[in-house]
Amino acid sequence: MESALSIINERLLSTGMSQREVDALMGxxxxxxxxxxVSIMADIVKKHLHKTNPENMS
Numbered sequence: 001m002e003s004a005l006s007i008i009n010e011r012l013l014s015t016g017m018s019q020r021e022v023d024a025l026m027g028x029x030x031x032x033x034x035x036x037x038v039s040i041m042a043d044i045v046k047k048h049l050h051k052t053n054p055e056n057m058s
Contacts, residue, residue: 005026012022 008026009022012025013019017025
């Protein structure tokens, strides 16, 4: 099975974008997704800690 990133890469190249432009755009997408993931995980941990020990949360 071909990875989703490979398919996206091929599709973007077919629009006339250069490989450098595609790489920059995909890098930005992955960076944004990573930041979103970390933010969500931090919220989950904070909520869990609050449930288990609410007096220690500020």
